[in-house]
Amino acid sequence: MACADADMDIHVTDEDSHGARWREPLRIRCYQASEFVPDDKGQLHxxxxxxxxxxxxxxxxxxLLSFxxxxxxxxTQEMKHSLFTLFRVSHVTGALFIIAGVVSNILFKFPALLxxxxxxxxxxxxxxVVAACLISVDLAHWTQENDEPLRMELLELCVLGFKVSLSAILCFWFSKNNRAQSP
Incomplete structure (x- = not known):
């Protein structure tokens, strides 16, 4: 760390305090760069x-919502009632999307993970897509006894659609960036 011992007081002489003399105009000098240096952009800027x-x-x-x-x-449901519970569709998709989101978030620190x-x-x-097919089969074979699981499967289907759209957008951006970086 640099350190300097400089006098920071303002010194006024008697001539300056009277204001009777005209001062010489100040000359302003400006620095102008002779060439522009481009900004250093990161690998995935x-x-x-x-x-x-x-x-x-x-x-x-x-x-997390899906999980x-x-x-x-x-x-709330028995295993034999639906493929949704039998294959733990919501658990598997929820865990995979949590992992995908974490990997997408740490790209700032580790661009090699693209x-x-x-x-x-x-x-x-x-x-x-496989999970949506399983939920669709469940919905096609659903009986009218209990309406509650039907609503939950429809909610999971909507959440799956949202997650697929997020992943599709990210895949488009990532593949576009991969093509741009390839020679």
Whole structure:
């Protein structure tokens, strides 16, 4: 750390205090750069301008919601009543989307994880499509005895649609950035 011993007081002489003399005009000198130096952009600067961490955070939150719905559904329903509970669809998709959101969030610190995040998001889309098919089969074979599980499966189907759209947007951005970086 630099240190200087300089006098910071304002010194006024008698001539300056009277104001009787005209002073010589001040000459202003400006520095002008002779060439512009471009800003140093990071490896994923254009991608980070789109803020994928926000979508990653939404993936984490929707994954937690899905995981919570799976716990409630597992506690209230028997295993044999639906494919949704039998295959623990909500638990699996919730955990995968939490992982995908965390990986999307840590891209700022570790840009080398971009291909990993792309693969994880594609995997989430595939698992979510399979889960939506299982939920659709359950909804097609549902009886009118109890309306509560039907609503919960419809809610999970809507959450899956939201999560798939988030992952699709992230996959588009990540693949576009991968193509731009490839020679």
């Amino acid at each position: 254009d991608l980070f301008q789109k803020q994928p961490a926000v979508l990653g955070s939404l993936q984490v939150v929707s994954g 919570g719905l799976g716990i409630v559904f597992a506690v 291909p990993v995040s792309l693969v994880v998001n594609w995997g989430c889309i595939i698992v979510a």
